[in-house]
Amino acid sequence: MSKKHAATDTETRASSEHAPDLRLWLRTLACTNLIENHIRSRLRAEFGITLPRFDLMAQLERSPQGLKMGELSKRMMVTGGNVTGITDQLVAEKLVVREDSPNDRRAYIVKLTPEGRRSFRKMAEAHETWVVELFAGMDEKQRSQLYDLLAALKTSATKVAAKK
Template sequence: MDMEARAHSEHPEALRLWLRLLTCTQIVEKQVRSQLRERFDTTLPRFDLMAQLERAPDGLKMNELSRRMMVTGGNVTGITDQLVSEGLVDRVDVEGDRRAYRVRLTPKGRKLFHEMARQHESWIVDAFAGLNDKDIATLHKLLGKVKDHAQARTEAAV
């Protein structure tokens, strides 16, 4: 039973919407995880790490990679070690800092990531296939309002 199914009718609409968002996210994420495993024998965290590196052609320091992925350094180290052993990423010394290094995609890793990213996009498009372009634009706009409000509250609390 998903979270949404457990919501009682006396819950406010905002809570029901929150549960619907979480349920949709979980369903789509489960599908993406399954497709990544079946098609590429990889995991979503590995895909996410490679996506971060794709956005930073010069590579990223480990602490920056952890921050961007919102996970601990230990998680990033384990994934990075696997990807290095497969020749998908490499470590490059940071000039002027003997203790630090950058992680970057290798040409092999970049090629694989591009293949995965194309498939990933098609899976996401398929997840929204039940909506027309107007519905998608409206939902995007409304969720943008939610995001802006939540960010403003978070920033005000800091």
């Protein structure tokens, strides 16, 4: 669909009487959706993989010793039930394995298989290229400023979201 429609976007729902903060938030959301949809469809078209599966593999690539389900859940900021489902899929595709934890019989350790690692590396390279393309219209200074401002936003939002 991101292809089918020329796509007015989420941001249009901010009408002029809305608080500036609301417009800022909607613009943030619009950017993220735009990029995420683009990456999602390219991953699908070129590698036949979904974004969540790619994300889970990315976590494992960074942790060669493997990760527990709960750890994956925390890092991906999704629920445990979700991780179960995605892991099931990846296991069926032989891209990851579940090993019993030696210390804790409740826990699994999830690891990339050799094929999973090989496969991920190829996809990650393409993925990085796409991201570079998407940000290419900004100059170095703009990107750097954006990076810093988002740090401030993250701090601000975390303070609120963390309560409770």
